[in-house]
Amino acid sequence: VKRWIGIGISVALVAAAPWILGTPYWRGILVVCAMNVLLALSLNLVIGYTGQLNLGQSAFYAIGAYVSTILMKTYGWNFWLAALAAVLGAGVVGLALAAFAVRLRGHYLAIASLGFAVITYQVLVNWESMTEGVRGIYGILPPVGSTLGLFYLVAGIAVVVYLLLDNLVRSPIGETLRAIREDEVSAASLGVNGAVWKAFAFGLGAAIAGLAGCFYPGFVGTLVPDAFNIVESFTMMAMVIVGGMGTMIGPVIGAIVLTLLPEVLRGFGELRLLVYGLALTLVVLFMPGGMVQAWQALRARFA
Amino acid sequence: VSDLAALIAQQSINGIYLGCLYVMVALGLTLIYGVLNQINFAHADFVTVGAFTAFFTVTRFATKALGLPDTGGYLLSLFTALGAGAILGILVNAIVFSPLRKAGADELRPLIATIGISVLLENGQLALFGPIPYQFDSPFAKETIRFGPLFFSQQSLLVVIVSVAAIAGLYAFMRFTFLGKALRAVAQDRETAGLMGINQNLVIAMTIVIASAFAGMGGALLGPVVVLTPFAGASLIVKAFAIVIIGGFGNMEGTIVAGLLVGIIEAFTVQYLGSGLIDLVVFALLLVMLVFRPTGLIAERKEENV
Numbered sequence: 288v289k290r291w292i293g294i295g296i297s298v299a300l301v302a303a304a305p306w307i308l309g310t311p312y313w314r315g316i317l318v319v320c321a322m323n324v325l326l327a328l329s330l331n332l333v334i335g336y337t338g339q340l341n342l343g344q345s346a347f348y349a350i351g352a353y354v355s356t357i358l359m360k361t362y363g364w365n366f367w368l369a370a371l372a373a374v375l376g377a378g379v380v381g382l383a384l385a386a387f388a389v390r391l392r393g394h395y396l397a398i399a400s401l402g403f404a405v406i407t408y409q410v411l412v413n414w415e416s417m418t419e420g421v422r423g424i425y426g427i428l429p430p431v432g433s434t435l436g437l438f439y440l441v442a443g444i445a446v447v448v449y450l451l452l453d454n455l456v457r458s459p460i461g462e463t464l465r466a467i468r469e470d471e472v473s474a475a476s477l478g479v480n481g482a483v484w485k486a487f488a489f490g491l492g493a494a495i496a497g498l499a500g501c502f503y504p505g506f507v508g509t510l511v512p513d514a515f516n517i518v519e520s521f522t523m524m525a526m527v528i529v530g531g532m533g534t535m536i537g538p539v540i541g542a543i544v545l546t547l548l549p550e551v552l553r554g555f556g557e558l559r560l561l562v563y564g565l566a567l568t569l570v571v572l573f574m575p576g577g578m579v580q581a582w583q584a585l586r587a588r589f590a
Numbered sequence: 591v592s593d594l595a596a597l598i599a600q601q602s603i604n605g606i607y608l609g610c611l612y613v614m615v616a617l618g619l620t621l622i623y624g625v626l627n628q629i630n631f632a633h634a635d636f637v638t639v640g641a642f643t644a645f646f647t648v649t650r651f652a653t654k655a656l657g658l659p660d661t662g663g664y665l666l667s668l669f670t671a672l673g674a675g676a677i678l679g680i681l682v683n684a685i686v687f688s689p690l691r692k693a694g695a696d697e698l699r700p701l702i703a704t705i706g707i708s709v710l711l712e713n714g715q716l717a718l719f720g721p722i723p724y725q726f727d728s729p730f731a732k733e734t735i736r737f738g739p740l741f742f743s744q745q746s747l748l749v750v751i752v753s754v755a756a757i758a759g760l761y762a763f764m765r766f767t768f769l770g771k772a773l774r775a776v777a778q779d780r781e782t783a784g785l786m787g788i789n790q791n792l793v794i795a796m797t798i799v800i801a802s803a804f805a806g807m808g809g810a811l812l813g814p815v816v817v818l819t820p821f822a823g824a825s826l827i828v829k830a831f832a833i834v835i836i837g838g839f840g841n842m843e844g845t846i847v848a849g850l851l852v853g854i855i856e857a858f859t860v861q862y863l864g865s866g867l868i869d870l871v872v873f874a875l876l877l878v879m880l881v882f883r884p885t886g887l888i889a890e891r892k893e894e895n896v
Contacts, residue, residue, distance in 0.1 A: 398831045402873045564709030571703040
């Protein structure tokens, strides 16, 4: 029951947000917020629940954005069909990468996924006949006309994805993933096929990042490779870790805070990444469980 | 035929020169990994800081305040950049590696923390220096040495001499001094070395400082080559990782061979495929290595613990 009350309050907050922050500018920020929540959720599944340090999530975000846009602009598909293909595409590429990445652990996986993100970026820049390279693709229309509608669409999807993932991590599958994170060898001795489940989490995370990518080009109106620089992977990671990785609500809060904070600190607007870098370093050093851990510590002190 | 041979020889020379620069950067990464089993993700940003330090040493301090000639200023800047790198090494050890090691953190936390430091350094320098590339001219780059059909700049000769000297110095240090032997002992087995009375904390701190000093000095050598912006290191770090993995993490000889190899591959990629494809080629090689030979070109000495 407590869970349903929480869901109800959250949905009400999401519904009210564009009316509290009613200007077009702030509604735009809210759309970014919703996309970042989706990205943070996708990465958290891989880093937080399965313990795989994936530094290449920006690549799947890019694949979602480019596949959906090219299918729409060049081949005339409608948005939803293109989005479906883009999500599947990102998921399949994620599975393919995972197929060999699951053999790698720790640092090697981090570097391999980073290398994959760099290769993806270079392909976007160099495959000009398909992606227009650094010139970019222009005049991309969002799936719904108004910013308000787009916010409700992306936020609605984020809520649905959250609930589905929440159910997933509570299920036996979630326990399996956590067991692999804690000790893969022990999990294997209990008959858990670590490689398969790690690839599953990696592929699902990639598909969700691809889903977020479908909404980005229509919102901005243009698509250039620089939007998917490897720094994007680091900002997603900052959201997951500052919020509290390995919890469901932490990355959501991290995504919202790290999207809104630079906007509130107006003077830092152009130095958004400075805030991210500082937050990431401080949290890892002093509060590895993120804001969720800080909140629990506060509650323990006063309750 | 002789034209082709000359071309190949010329590109090999360019490749070795580039490779020496990469070795200067990658060696520090591998040194830290060998001793600490950790990655300093901000390592290449130390290179950028070194490059900016060298740039301002040459343009502001050496020629204006000290009245040195251009060449002397550049040589001096190698050492100020080295010092800047060493200071960053002391800081990153004190802020990240030492506290997290004492807290018994898992292997990924220091990596993530140094990613934060990297983002911080890049954007801090962006705030200080702006996004427009700096024109860092080495006075040695103007003088060309001809050798039959081959030619190269004095700068590339200087790069090769300085990096070979630095690497030779490091080898001599590790081979013949007590601290160097302690370093190797800690790299081999940290606990046993500790039981033998070796002060691990000191050795680890020293390793990080040496590695970072190499990165800083590498910055002074790379400054005139790269597009000098606050993000110069970002494009370098991925290549340095590729070199370190191709060479085998923690393996110094392997890293030197891999660095030269990547430099030569890069020179020939520019010649035959175009400069836009360098990263693609290098990373394709990295992924192939990870699939077929994750322990690097030269076989690993120790098994990874489960």
